[in-house]
Structure formats: C-alpha cells, structure tokens
Amino acid sequence: xxxxxxxxPPPDTSHQELIDALVQASFATMAVLSRIAxxxxxSLTQLRVLAILRDRRIKMRDLxxxxxxxxxxxxxxxDRAEKRGLLQRAPNPADGRAVDVFLTGAxxxxxxxxxxxxxxxxxxxxxxxxxxxxxRLAALLARAFEI
Amino acid sequence: xxxxxxxxPPPDTSHQELIDALVQASFATMAVLSRIAxxxxxSLTQLRVLAILRDRRIKMRDLxxxxxxxxxxxxxxxDRAEKRGLLQRAPNPADGRAVDVFLTGAxxxxxxxxxxxxxxxxxxxxxxxxxxxxxRLAALLARAFEI
DNA sequence: TATTGTTATACTCTATAACTATA
DNA sequence: TATAGTTATAGAGTATAACAATA
Numbered sequence: 251x252x253x254x255x256x257x258x259p260p261p262d263t264s265h266q267e268l269i270d271a272l273v274q275a276s277f278a279t280m281a282v283l284s285r286i287a288x289x290x291x292x293s294l295t296q297l298r299v300l301a302i303l304r305d306r307r308i309k310m311r312d313l314x315x316x317x318x319x320x321x322x323x324x325x326x327x328x329d330r331a332e333k334r335g336l337l338q339r340a341p342n343p344a345d346g347r348a349v350d351v352f353l354t355g356a357x358x359x360x361x362x363x364x365x366x367x368x369x370x371x372x373x374x375x376x377x378x379x380x381x382x383x384x385x386r387l388a389a390l391l392a393r394a395f396e397i
Numbered sequence: 398x399x400x401x402x403x404x405x406p407p408p409d410t411s412h413q414e415l416i417d418a419l420v421q422a423s424f425a426t427m428a429v430l431s432r433i434a435x436x437x438x439x440s441l442t443q444l445r446v447l448a449i450l451r452d453r454r455i456k457m458r459d460l461x462x463x464x465x466x467x468x469x470x471x472x473x474x475x476d477r478a479e480k481r482g483l484l485q486r487a488p489n490p491a492d493g494r495a496v497d498v499f500l501t502g503a504x505x506x507x508x509x510x511x512x513x514x515x516x517x518x519x520x521x522x523x524x525x526x527x528x529x530x531x532x533r534l535a536a537l538l539a540r541a542f543e544i
Numbered sequence: 545t546a547t548t549g550t551t552a553t554a555c556t557c558t559a560t561a562a563c564t565a566t567a
Numbered sequence: 568t569a570t571a572g573t574t575a576t577a578g579a580g581t582a583t584a585a586c587a588a589t590a
Contacts, residue, residue: 262516265523268531269516271538272426272523277445278542279423281465293579298424311548318428323581325550330579347548347589369409369416375541376412376419383537384415390534391418394522395425440556458571470558472573477556494566494571 279372286367290360295319296331300353300361307352309342336360426519433514437507442466443478447500447508454499456489483507 280294287297295317302308302316314324328351331337336357342348353361376384391397427441434444442464449455449463461471475498478484483504489495500508523531538544 262520262524264528265520265526265531266516268523268526268535269519271535271542271544272422272519273430273515274544275419275538275542276423276426276430278544279419280427283420283423295580309548319580320582321549322551322583326580329550342548345548345590349549368420369413372416372419373409373412376415377409378541378543379412379415379537381411383540384412387534387537387541388415388418390526390530390537391422393530394525394534395418395422396525397418397421397425442557456571466557467559468572469560469574473557476573489571492567492571496572 278375282371283368286364286371289367290364292360292364295327296336297364299327299331300336300357300364303337303351303353304358304361304365307350309345309348309350311348313351331357425522429518430515433511433518436514437511439507439511442474443483444511446474446478447483447504447511450484450498450500451505451508451512454497456492456495456497458495460498478504 283297284294287294290297292300298317299313302313308316310324310328311321313328314321317324319327328337328339332339335354337351337353340350340352342350379387430444431441434441437444439447445464446460449460455463457471457475458468460475461468464471466474475484475486479486482501484498484500487497487499489497526534
C-alpha cells in the first residue's frame with residue numbers, strides 16, 4: 251500500500267499537541283459545567299438554555315439553532331423547564347406559527363446563580379495564570395474559534 | 398443591601414473574558430466531537446470509551462473513573478459496544494470480582510478513524526494559528542488545566 | 545408549498561437501589 | 568465488611584416521522 255490515498259490527504263499532525271490540549275481542556279470544562287448543572291437539578295443542556303435566554307426572548311426555532319438540536323427536542327426541553335417555572339412560552343406577535351420563549355424571574359435568578367458558579371468553579375484553572383497570560387489565552391481561543 | 402455577603406465572597410471577575418472564551422471554545426469542540434461520533438453511530442461517551450481503551454486494557458471500575466460515571470452506566474455502555482463488536486469483556490486475572498474491557502480489532506480501527514477525524518475536523522480552528530501560537534495556546538491550556 | 549411547532553415513538557444515557565460474588 | 572459488577576427501574580435527552588396551523 252504505497253499508493254497515496256486518492257480521497258483525502260493524511261491529516262496535518264503538526265497541531266496534534268494543541269488538539270489534545272483542546273480536547274482535554276474541553277472535557278474538563280464540560281465536567282465543571284455538568285456538575286454545576288447537576289447540583290441544581292439541571293442538565294447541561296438546560297443550563298445552556300438558561301444562559302442563552304438570560305438576556306433574550308427568542309423563538310423556539312432559534313433556540314434549536316443555538317443549541318444545534320432538533321425542534322422536537324426543544325419542545326421537550328421547554329416543556330420540562332416551563333413545568334419547573336423557569337421559563338414561559340408566548341405567541342410570537344409577528345408570526346402566527348412561531349412561539350417565543352423567555353425566562354421567568356425564577357429562571358433569571360437561577361441563570362445568575364449559574365453564571366456566578368461557573369466563574370467560581372473555573373477559578374482554579376484561570377487563577378493558575380497571570381492576568382497577561384489569561385488575556386493571551388482568551389485572545390488565542392477567540393482567534394482559533396472566531397468568537 | 399450594602400452589607401457584604403457573609404457566606405461567600407463575590408467571584409473574581411478579572412478572568413471573565415477567559416471564562417467566556419473557555420466555555421465557548423469547549424462547546425464548539427464538543428459539537429465537533431459529537432458530530433464525528435454521530436456520523437459513526439456513536440454517542441460522545443462511546444467515542445470517549447474508544448479513545449480511552451485505544452491503548453489500554455482496564456477494569457470496568459477504572460473506566461467509570463475516567464468517564465466520571467456510575468458503574469451501572471458503564472455496564473450499559475459496555476453492553477452496547479460489546480454487542481456491536483467494538484470491545485470485549487474478560488475476567489481480571491488478579492481479582493475475581495473485577496472485569497477487564499479492551500477493544501477488538503474493529504474497535505481499534507474505529508478508534509483510529511475517530512482520532513484521525515478529530516484532527517481533521519479541528520483543523521479549521523488550529524490552522525488559524527501560526528505554529529508558534531499553536532504551541533503557546535497548547536502550553537497555556539496545559540498549565541491552566543494541569544494536563 | 546414551505547415553515548413552525550407539537551406529538552408519538554424508539555433508543556441512548558444516566559443515576560439510584562437492590563442484588564450476587566469475591567476480597 | 569467492603570468492593571466490583573449486574574440488573575431493574577425511572578427519568579431526561581435525542582432524533583425521525585407524521586401531523587396541524589400558519590405563511
């Protein structure tokens with residue numbers, strides 16, 4: 251098998267060190283977020299919903315877009331969160347087919363607690379860096395991920 | 398409400414920019430990994446199992462430890478992967494209670510494909526950086542997360 | 545016709561509790 | 568007694584397909 255692969259070239263392995271670090275750091279970050287969510291009887295997805303709706307009123311369809319999930323999944327997520335009193339549905343005034351979702355007071359309060367906890371629980375990681383390093387890391391991540 | 402909170406001090410907000418970047422980059426990375434897994438009819442957890450077992454034969458209990466999941470969850474995960482022919486169980490020679498798990502040939506092959514795909518699919522992010530920046534980002538992540 | 549959302553269905557993921565077998 | 572693993576159970580997350588209402 252000395253002929254080159256005609257379909258796809260071999261992957262560039264020069265960034266392998268970064269890829270491993272990104273994957274490991276991401277899993278560690280997700281573990282922190284999942285633990286915070288679980289401590290408040292939320293799934294990671296529900297915590298994301300709170301974060302997304304924290305300062306927005308959006309359509310179900312757009313919530314599905316932000317989360318990258320099917321609309322039927324959103325119906326279930328919103329059902330459960332609504333039953334818990336964290337958010338509400340309301341008809342979209344401009345489109346008779348669409349349904350808006352937005353946080354209740356309790357939802358906003360929980361979203362605030364969550365954001366605060368995320369900052370606290372990631373502090374062991376962030377505080378290992380100087381402020382200059384912290385800014386540099388944030389800038390590199392922003393450039394790599396175009397955020 | 399001018400009295401300070403007696404329970405916990407307010408979180409240090411100086412690293413907020415980094416926290417936001419970390420969370421967003423982590424979700425983006427997880428989305429890539431989830432898509433790769435889904436394209437091969439794997440869950441993200443199953444893809445992690447393949448990566449963990451790629452060069453190891455370990456006990457069920459240790460697999461639970463790596464994944465941070467309950468042992469009963471591992472039983473189900475291993476059941477399904479075993480049924481698909483990706484891994485095997487075998488008695489642990491040193492402990493009559495323990496069960497080892499290890500990849501089959503098909504499991505190793507799929508783990509290799511997965512690792513290759515992860516590198517390819519994160520290439521849009523990594524290739525936005527110079528090699529010097531890539532090394533610097535990897536080093537900063539490694540230091541923050543102690544990996 | 546296309547889009548938005550819901551519902552029914554099926555499967556996976558996950559934890560808790562109860563159990564067996566071994567240390 | 569403590570540990571390793573399985574099973575039963577229950578609930579959440581997820582997608583697909585079929586459907587109703589609106590654009």
